[in-house]
Amino acid sequence: MTLLSLVVSGLALGSIYALIGVSLVIISKATDVVNFGQGEMAMFGAFLTLTLLRQTDMPLWLAVLATLPIGFLLGALVQLIVVRPIENAPALNVLISTLGLFFVFNSAAGIVWGFDPHPFPSLFELAPITVGGVAVTPASLGIIAVALSVMFALYLFFEKTRWGTAMRAASMNRTAARMMGIRVEHVAVAAWGLAGGLSVISAVLIAPLTFLDQQMMVSIILKGFAGAILGGFSSLPGSVIGCLILGVAETLFGAYVSTSMKDSFAFVLIILVLLLRPSGVFVTNRAKKV
Amino acid sequence: MLLEVEDLTVDYGGIRAVDGVSFALDQGAVLAVLGANGAGKSSLLHALLGVSEGTVGGRIRFKGEDIRGRRPDEIVTRGIAMSPEGRRLFADLTVAENLAIGGFRRRDRAAMRRDREEILDLFPRLRERLNQSAGTLSGGEQQMVAVGRALMAAPDLLLLDEPTLGLAPLFIEEIMALIAEIRGRGITIVVVEQNAKKALARADFAHVMERGRIVLSGSAAEMGAREDIVSAYLGMH
Ligand SMILES: Nc1ncnc2c1ncn2[C@@H]1O[C@H](COP(=O)(O)OP(=O)(O)OP(=O)(O)O)[C@@H](O)[C@H]1O
Ligand SMILES: [Mg+2]
Numbered sequence: 429m430t431l432l433s434l435v436v437s438g439l440a441l442g443s444i445y446a447l448i449g450v451s452l453v454i455i456s457k458a459t460d461v462v463n464f465g466q467g468e469m470a471m472f473g474a475f476l477t478l479t480l481l482r483q484t485d486m487p488l489w490l491a492v493l494a495t496l497p498i499g500f501l502l503g504a505l506v507q508l509i510v511v512r513p514i515e516n517a518p519a520l521n522v523l524i525s526t527l528g529l530f531f532v533f534n535s536a537a538g539i540v541w542g543f544d545p546h547p548f549p550s551l552f553e554l555a556p557i558t559v560g561g562v563a564v565t566p567a568s569l570g571i572i573a574v575a576l577s578v579m580f581a582l583y584l585f586f587e588k589t590r591w592g593t594a595m596r597a598a599s600m601n602r603t604a605a606r607m608m609g610i611r612v613e614h615v616a617v618a619a620w621g622l623a624g625g626l627s628v629i630s631a632v633l634i635a636p637l638t639f640l641d642q643q644m645m646v647s648i649i650l651k652g653f654a655g656a657i658l659g660g661f662s663s664l665p666g667s668v669i670g671c672l673i674l675g676v677a678e679t680l681f682g683a684y685v686s687t688s689m690k691d692s693f694a695f696v697l698i699i700l701v702l703l704l705r706p707s708g709v710f711v712t713n714r715a716k717k718v
Numbered sequence: 719m720l721l722e723v724e725d726l727t728v729d730y731g732g733i734r735a736v737d738g739v740s741f742a743l744d745q746g747a748v749l750a751v752l753g754a755n756g757a758g759k760s761s762l763l764h765a766l767l768g769v770s771e772g773t774v775g776g777r778i779r780f781k782g783e784d785i786r787g788r789r790p791d792e793i794v795t796r797g798i799a800m801s802p803e804g805r806r807l808f809a810d811l812t813v814a815e816n817l818a819i820g821g822f823r824r825r826d827r828a829a830m831r832r833d834r835e836e837i838l839d840l841f842p843r844l845r846e847r848l849n850q851s852a853g854t855l856s857g858g859e860q861q862m863v864a865v866g867r868a869l870m871a872a873p874d875l876l877l878l879d880e881p882t883l884g885l886a887p888l889f890i891e892e893i894m895a896l897i898a899e900i901r902g903r904g905i906t907i908v909v910v911e912q913n914a915k916k917a918l919a920r921a922d923f924a925h926v927m928e929r930g931r932i933v934l935s936g937s938a939a940e941m942g943a944r945e946d947i948v949s950a951y952l953g954m955h
Contacts, residue, residue: 590822597808597819604806606769609794609823609871 432562434683435676440568442675443575446668447630448645448652449659450582451623453667457599458619461511461522465529466627467649469506471642472533473499473628474635475541478548488549495628503624504617511620512613537642550636571633578629579668582622586664595619647691651678654698660707719779720745720906721766721875726776728761728930735761735772737930743923745874748897748907750917750938753927759910760803762927763877766908767800768793780875795823799873801864803880803910809853813844816852816863820870830870837866840899858889865896869905876900878909882916894920918942 448467455463463469476498481491510529514522552570556563586592598605598615605612630652631645638644651674659670674694682690721743728736735758743749751759764770766778768790778786785793799820808816817837821830838845841862847855852863861881868876878897882890890913897920901907911917918924921938926947934947941947 590818593811593815593818594822597811597815600808600810601806603769604802604808605819606790607767607794607800607802607806608819608867609791610819611789611791 430562431680433556433564434679436562436564436572437568438676438679439672440571440675441679442655442672443572444630444634444648445652445655445675446671447575447578447626447633448649449656449667449671450579450664451627451630452649452653453656453661453664454619454626455623457662458595459507459511459515459616460519461526462653463529463620463623464523464526464649465506465533466623467631467645467652468530468533468537469502469624470499470627470631470649471640471645472537473502473624474548474631474640474644475537475546476502477628477632478541478546478635478640481549488551492551492629492632495632496625499624499626499628500621501624502628504621506624507617507620512616515616534642541642543642545639545641548632548635548640554636567637574629574633578626582626582664591618651675651694654694657698658701719743720781722777722779723766724777724779726762726765726774726778728758728765728770728772728774730761730772735930736765738776739927739930739932740776741925741932741935743875743906743908745906746901746904747923748901748909748921748938750914750921750924751908751910751927752912752914752917752924757927758930759927760879761930763800763879763908763910766793766875766877767798791823794871794873797872797874798877799868799871799875800877801861801868801879801881803883805860805864807852807860807863807867810851812849812851813855813863814848816867817870820867821872824870824872829872833870833872837869840869840896841866858885858892861885861889861893865893869900873905875906875908878907880910880912882911882913890916897921914948915942918948 448470451466452462455461455466473495477491477495480486480494481488506529510525511522514525550567553566556565586596594605594610595615595618597608598610598612602612605615630648634648635644652671655671655674656667657670658674659666659668661667674697677697678690678694681693719742723742724740726736726739727734739762751762753759761770761772765774768785768788774786776786777784780796780798783796785796808819811819817834821833824830843859844862844866847859852860855863865878865881881893885893894916897907897909909917909921918938918941924935924938924941925932926934
């Protein structure tokens with residue numbers, strides 16, 4: 429493979445990470461929780477989507493669209509049932525509970541759908557084509573296009589809508605948001621729901637490439653988390669760029685250096701970032717702004 | 719009566735921060751609430767807006783309706799808004815977005831646009847800084863955003879918690895002059911101030927709080943004239 433085709437597949441991988449990474453950041457900003465169960469919820473949502481496909485004769489594109497409400501519902505329900513009751517508990521307890529979510533969804537998927545990998549239909553061709561002399565798979569291009577569209581919609585939501593602005597306001601200052609008449613408890617549900625939708629999309633985009641099984645998202649959530657940290661964790665655009673960089677760097681490392689060390693590479697990179705630029709690579713001197 | 723408060727209490731765990739406060743306020747009046755640090759002034763305002771972190775007892779009637787125990791969004795919708803102590807702006811949002819959030823509960827878009835224009839006429843400095851993030855403004859400008867944001871809710875009752883705290887004298891005058899301007903629009907105001915003399919000059923009535931109770935109340939003009947009272951209860955200026 430040429431360098432360019434490696435970059436394209438790296439960007440596709442990074443797009444998957446970015447959807448998860450952004451989910452984590454949205455939840456963390458709105459509710460101060462890092463949800464380690466996010467990947468498993470995404471995997472669970474992908475299984476629900478697969479079931480929907482098998483039980484109905486719904487066209488694939490419609491099922492992929494349906495992941496948004498499925499994921500939203502999953503996220504919102506988890507917020508209401510699991511997270512809401514413990515929101516005033518010490519941070520460590522909440523953290524442990526999100527680890528609990530990891531195991532609950534992981535085992536539940538195994539029990540319901542078994543432990544074998546399931547093939548998942550792809551919206552896009554998996555066989556490479558040649559575009560301008562570069563070999564790429566339509567799947568890679570499709571994943572990048574879907575992720576970019578979703579990110580753009582997310583940008584419009586947060587920047588241009590009344591509810592999006594309110595969510596940003598509540599993330600910055602919950603007390604003041606309450607004083608303005610924003611129902612911060614609804615913001616929390618919306619954030620978890622939104623994150624749920626984004627991460628289930630990520631799962632149904634990757635599932636055709638890796639097959640869908642109950643372990644599918646374990647390394648992806650770690651990479652999404654890592655990419656978001658690379659981008660400073662608190663900024664959505666920063667997190668997206670961090671994840672894209674991670675996807676490309678990891679792919680290049682895998683191709684030119686060592687495939688077996690690929691995963692370790694991602695984490696060495698993160699540890700270096702945390703050591704050298706603890707606030708992320710793109711965060712410029714914020715002290716000035718406050 | 720626009721607002722009637724009866725035997726209001728606010729408890730934080732074992733601490734009683736507001737201890738049986740009663741007063742009433744007519745439409746269009748300006749009430750100054752004075753008192754030393756920790757007297758319970760902010761606790762009182764928070765209870766009125768429904769955002770108290772403590773347990774609120776007693777009765778709060780606003781426009782004849784009992785609003786104690788209502789959620790803040792319901793209270794804001796009914797016409798109470800606050801510029802909180804320490805301003806509490808959304809620092810990374812622009813001035814325009816901060817103002818928009820002030821009107822979050824409103825749906826009358828055309829009227830909101832009109833109100834925004836009026837508010838920007840009131841604070842011309844903000845018009846030039848609409849797209850600047852609020853956190854980068856000077857203290858005085860931030861205070862203007864905080865007041866403007868509260869006004870965007872189109873309140874009948876405006877609660878101002880220490881609007882001049884930490885401001886330079888020039889800004890203090892400007893903010894205080896605003897109180898007259900805002901009341902001129904028929905908005906009832908409760909202003910909490912450390913700056914007793916300045917507040918008394920702008921208010922109709924004043925209550926002095928001490929350890930959660932109103933220990934003195936009366937017309938602002940009379941109270942302002944009595945140097946002995948001002949220095950005894952407020953120990954300043
Ligand atoms: N959220 C809270 N939890 C516990 N105690 C509180 C809380 N808020 C206020 N208090 C206590 O209630 C008392 C009254 O505080 P409050 O903030 O109402 O006073 P204040 O008159 O506004 O003072 P200041 O002039 O310093 O703003 C203080 O003893 C304070 O420590
Ligand atoms: Mg106070």
